[in-house]
Amino acid sequence: MSPFEIGLASFGAMVVMIYAGFWVPFALMLSSYVGVWAIKGSPVLAGKLLALAAGETISSYFFGVVPLFVLMGYVVSVTGMGRDAFDVANHLFRRLKGGLGIGTVGANAIFAAITGISIASAAVFTRIAVPEMIRHGYDKRFAVGVVAGSSVLGMLIPPSLLLILYGLLTEQSVGDLFIAGIIPGILLALAFGLGIWLTALFWPARLGAGVAADQVESDLSPGGVAAKGLPIALLIGLVLGGIYGGFFTPIEAGAVGALGAIVIGVARRQLTWADFWQVLTDTGLVTAAISFLIIAAQMYSRMLALSGVPAGFGNFVAGAEIGYWGVILAYVALVVLMGAILDSSSIMLILVPLMLPVVTGMGVDLIWFGIVTVIAVEVGLLTPPFGISVFVIKSALDDPGISLGDIFLGAAPFALMMLVVLALVLAFPALATGLL
Amino acid sequence: PAAQADDFNVTIVAGHPPVFRWVKHASQTFIPAVNAALEGSGHSITWSEQYGGSLAKVGDELEAVEEGLAEIGLVSSLFDPAKLSVQNVTYFTPFVSSDSTAVSTWMDELQHTNADMQATWAENGLHYLGGGIGIDDYLLMTTFPVNSIDDLDGHKIAAPGPAVNWLEGTGAVGVSGNLTTYYNEIKTGVYDGVIVFASAALPGKLHEVAPYITKVGFGAQYAGGLAANADWFDDLPAEVQDALMAGAKADAEAYQKDLDASVTKFLAIMQEQGATVTEVDQAFRERWANGMDNVAKLWAEKLDGEGKNGTAVLKAYMDTMRAAGATPVRNWDQE
Amino acid sequence: MSDLSADEGGGADLPGWFRAIRAAVDAVTGALNVAGTLLIVAIMLLVNADVIGRGAFDAPISGVPEMVSMSIVAIVFLQVAQTFRKGRLTRTELLLGWLERRSARGRQALELLFSAGAILLVWQIIAASWPLFEKAWRRGTYEGTIGDFTAPIWPVKLIIIVGCVALFVQLILHGLAALIRLVRGDTE
Numbered sequence: 001m002s003p004f005e006i007g008l009a010s011f012g013a014m015v016v017m018i019y020a021g022f023w024v025p026f027a028l029m030l031s032s033y034v035g036v037w038a039i040k041g042s043p044v045l046a047g048k049l050l051a052l053a054a055g056e057t058i059s060s061y062f063f064g065v066v067p068l069f070v071l072m073g074y075v076v077s078v079t080g081m082g083r084d085a086f087d088v089a090n091h092l093f094r095r096l097k098g099g100l101g102i103g104t105v106g107a108n109a110i111f112a113a114i115t116g117i118s119i120a121s122a123a124v125f126t127r128i129a130v131p132e133m134i135r136h137g138y139d140k141r142f143a144v145g146v147v148a149g150s151s152v153l154g155m156l157i158p159p160s161l162l163l164i165l166y167g168l169l170t171e172q173s174v175g176d177l178f179i180a181g182i183i184p185g186i187l188l189a190l191a192f193g194l195g196i197w198l199t200a201l202f203w204p205a206r207l208g209a210g211v212a213a214d215q216v217e218s219d220l221s222p223g224g225v226a227a228k229g230l231p232i233a234l235l236i237g238l239v240l241g242g243i244y245g246g247f248f249t250p251i252e253a254g255a256v257g258a259l260g261a262i263v264i265g266v267a268r269r270q271l272t273w274a275d276f277w278q279v280l281t282d283t284g285l286v287t288a289a290i291s292f293l294i295i296a297a298q299m300y301s302r303m304l305a306l307s308g309v310p311a312g313f314g315n316f317v318a319g320a321e322i323g324y325w326g327v328i329l330a331y332v333a334l335v336v337l338m339g340a341i342l343d344s345s346s347i348m349l350i351l352v353p354l355m356l357p358v359v360t361g362m363g364v365d366l367i368w369f370g371i372v373t374v375i376a377v378e379v380g381l382l383t384p385p386f387g388i389s390v391f392v393i394k395s396a397l398d399d400p401g402i403s404l405g406d407i408f409l410g411a412a413p414f415a416l417m418m419l420v421v422l423a424l425v426l427a428f429p430a431l432a433t434g435l436l
Numbered sequence: 437p438a439a440q441a442d443d444f445n446v447t448i449v450a451g452h453p454p455v456f457r458w459v460k461h462a463s464q465t466f467i468p469a470v471n472a473a474l475e476g477s478g479h480s481i482t483w484s485e486q487y488g489g490s491l492a493k494v495g496d497e498l499e500a501v502e503e504g505l506a507e508i509g510l511v512s513s514l515f516d517p518a519k520l521s522v523q524n525v526t527y528f529t530p531f532v533s534s535d536s537t538a539v540s541t542w543m544d545e546l547q548h549t550n551a552d553m554q555a556t557w558a559e560n561g562l563h564y565l566g567g568g569i570g571i572d573d574y575l576l577m578t579t580f581p582v583n584s585i586d587d588l589d590g591h592k593i594a595a596p597g598p599a600v601n602w603l604e605g606t607g608a609v610g611v612s613g614n615l616t617t618y619y620n621e622i623k624t625g626v627y628d629g630v631i632v633f634a635s636a637a638l639p640g641k642l643h644e645v646a647p648y649i650t651k652v653g654f655g656a657q658y659a660g661g662l663a664a665n666a667d668w669f670d671d672l673p674a675e676v677q678d679a680l681m682a683g684a685k686a687d688a689e690a691y692q693k694d695l696d697a698s699v700t701k702f703l704a705i706m707q708e709q710g711a712t713v714t715e716v717d718q719a720f721r722e723r724w725a726n727g728m729d730n731v732a733k734l735w736a737e738k739l740d741g742e743g744k745n746g747t748a749v750l751k752a753y754m755d756t757m758r759a760a761g762a763t764p765v766r767n768w769d770q771e
Numbered sequence: 772m773s774d775l776s777a778d779e780g781g782g783a784d785l786p787g788w789f790r791a792i793r794a795a796v797d798a799v800t801g802a803l804n805v806a807g808t809l810l811i812v813a814i815m816l817l818v819n820a821d822v823i824g825r826g827a828f829d830a831p832i833s834g835v836p837e838m839v840s841m842s843i844v845a846i847v848f849l850q851v852a853q854t855f856r857k858g859r860l861t862r863t864e865l866l867l868g869w870l871e872r873r874s875a876r877g878r879q880a881l882e883l884l885f886s887a888g889a890i891l892l893v894w895q896i897i898a899a900s901w902p903l904f905e906k907a908w909r910r911g912t913y914e915g916t917i918g919d920f921t922a923p924i925w926p927v928k929l930i931i932i933v934g935c936v937a938l939f940v941q942l943i944l945h946g947l948a949a950l951i952r953l954v955r956g957d958t959e
């Protein structure tokens with residue numbers, strides 16, 4: 001078999017293993033190990049690739065603060081700050097059907113201004129939002145779907161690790177990319193909110209029996225709203241103020257936010273030692289589960305790079321005589337397709353440099369192209385078999401009653417809405433470049 | 437080495453993506469030059485180009501080549517300072533020469549002729565091909581004008597790893613930073629400036645947020661080059677070995693020419709777009725250099741302790757550069 | 772603490788000797804997990820100290836990015852065995868659940884097969900990681916830059932191996948439990 005055929009075969013084997021119930025990271029590792037062995041003809045080299053990727057993949061300052069973002073979210077959850085925030089949201093949105101779902105999207109948009117990485121959003125809101133939505137009568141599948149869907153806002157609304165990576169790959173200004181992400185990010189949040197509202201209006205059963213029955217009662221006084229909303233507002237103020245006031249970087253924000261949440265929790269006498277330890281342990285388990293997946297995905301991606309499959313498809317798109325829109329649409333389709341099996345940064349690392357000379361030659365605005373790329377790549381967070389946001393939620397949820405399939409199904413409408421927003425950005429480039 | 441004609445599968449790896457000039461030239465100069473040199477020899481190479489982290493991240497290229505996952509790599513000594521410590525000599529000897537062609541050409545030469553340099557490559561299982569990655573003269577870019585060293589007092593300046601040392605003794609607060617996030621961090625005010633080179637500053641639009649560009653004369657640097665897996669290289673037919681070395685030489689020449697042209701152009705563009713470029717006088721330069729700790733000496737002694745002849749390498753580099761006509765502001769090796 | 776573990780029956784049906792071994796292994800796995808957890812706290816305090824030091828005292832802490840990037844690798848490998856033990860490694864239950872309803876032995880056989888595959892893979896990582904550790908130890912490879920901050924990388928390379936060995940042992944016990952049930956032919 002040629003390396004190209006090996007790459008294709010490894011893909012089939014990997015999908016079968018995942019659906020058969022092999023642990024996803026091991027399915028990726030095994031495909032990668034056998035693939036490299038077959039391509040390079042050496043099991044020793046295959047083992048070396050695994051070992052090098054194990055040590056290198058997550059070894060970065062960017063990635064190192066992920067547990068701290070998760071910790072911040074978990075402290076918010078365990079101290080009741082999250083629950084209070086949702087009571088406030090419920091009160092404010094009580095006349096709006098599907099209000100808590102919309103509230104979750106809004107909260108994610110705010111959190112997106114703090115974090116640069118979607119997995120942090122997914123881990124945090126699984127703990128804060130899912131239990132609250134279920135408590136208020138929402139359908140489980142919808143609850144996890146909202147969280148999965150709105151986690152993608154983390155990478156679109158600045159700061160964004162993926163936009164930084166794109167900037168590095170294309171020598172575009174990261175500052176411009178960040179500004180360009182704002183309107184599409186808000187647009188996506190609005191699309192999600194509108195989608196939820198319309199669903200609540202026309203198919204209320206999809207949101208859950210409790211919501212369909214009628215609005216949830218709320219008897220909060222203005223003073224009660226203030227008392228419940230203040231702690232979380234304080235935390236958001238600390239982190240956003242710190243970043244945009246120049247006191248710390250978005251990377252450091254995770255650490256400051258985590259410590260801030262702990263201090264607020266202790267000050268309110270709502271954080272016990274036992275809770276704190278529990279939350280820390282959980283943070284570790286979720287971080288390890290996700291990191292192990294990302295390491296395995298990187299092994300698989302390196303094998304695939306050696307096989308030449310992505311380059312083959314990329315060169316096909318780049319070289320096809322299909323005109324401007326043909327190339328752009330084929331590229332978007334390829335990115336979404338690769339999103340089914342690869343992690344976000346691997347897709348960008350492989351495809352963007354391949355396409356860059358082509359789109360540059362066509363005179364494409366590279367800032368716009370970056371936003372298009374990031375939205376398309378992020379669809380892959382929600383699509384099976386390898387959907388990292390879905391995996392994060394499953395891992396953070398720790399509830400056997402909600403299966404991976406449930407989460408993928410719950411997230412599907414949001415993936416579709418992303419495609420709609422992507423189409424809008426494709427049709428109206430000014431959505432991305434208008435603020436520049 | 438086999439005598440018959442062969443086709444070789446060669447994976448070439450770089451952590452940086454092809455928009456970086458040295459990666460671009462590996463793809464567009466080195467590979468075609470090697471292929472051209474092989475014509476008529478009966479041998480040929482089928483290339484698999486793995487750039488931008490698809491096979492190894494920045495700083496991990498050395499291990500990928502050493503372990504045999506790739507045959508050739510653009511190995512960045514700057515990002516592998518422990519394993520290629522002697523190759524980082526330029527970063528510990530600022531104020532020597534602002535001519536990147538001179539620095540990288542002579543560093544390339546030293547990799548082939550200096551026993552200690554060669555030993556380091558060998559120790560890592562690599563054979564150095566050439567294609568030295570020269571980095572253009574590092575600049576100080578700040579949010580405030582710098583007329584005197586005293587203007588730096590208390591300001592936070594970000595710099596890449598070893599260049600943090602250059603800020604010692606200036607009154608500025610040196611912070612180890614990352615090129616990809618400089619723009620935003622200067623904009624929000626986490627940093628008040630950076631030490632960076634022109635060919636990276638313009639693409640990152642750093643002059644928009646730090647418009648005061650001061651040519652302090654930190655100097656051009658050497659950041660690595662093309663290296664092959666030594667076991668693999670040693671087994672190649674002589675014609676292929678020669679072709680690889682010739683390709684690396686062509687690569688170095690094209691890269692340097694391209695870099696020199698871009699730097700002049702980039703500085704002009706930044707100026708057009710509102711940046712102020714000032715070049716400091718010799719007194720400023722001397723005060724800065726003399727105010728620093730002798731970090732070169734510290735570095736050399738640490739290497740000596742590791743059995744790596746740091747002092748000898750320091751002297752060899754400084755002697756080479758002085759012989760080539762450079763007039764270092766401070767003779768780091770003679771104190 | 773959730774009691775959902777990789778071994779869904781909780782293990783009450785397994786023989787005493789097996790439960791004794793597993794208890795001992797779990798104690799070690801748990802200890803590694805605690806070490807990883809403490810490292811998360813340490814990282815949080817370190818980054819905050821750097822931010823405060825830089826902002827309030829013009830005195831940033833050298834080497835924070837390097838320390839954080841090394842620590843995250845350590846955290847993950849210290850905790851990966853516990854992650855597996857707690858059933859938090861991602862997998863789909865579609866086929867496994869279906870098999871379980873049709874034939875409990877079928878499920879155990881598949882579990883055994885999966886364990887064997889994972890054991891071989893983790894062994895490959897251990898075997899290929901050992902020379903990397905050994906090299907880092909022998910050469911004294913460090914992160915950071917002379918004059919500013921340096922830290923040896925061998926501890927991280929060692930932790931990768933320790934964590935993989937812990938995962939390896941947990942996988943063996945998982946496979947062994949499946950084998951015992953398969954041979955006995957019971958349904959948990």
Ligand code: NA
Binds near residue numbers: 112160
């Ligand atoms: Na964000």
Ligand code: NA
Binds near residue numbers: 340381382385387
């Ligand atoms: Na996917």
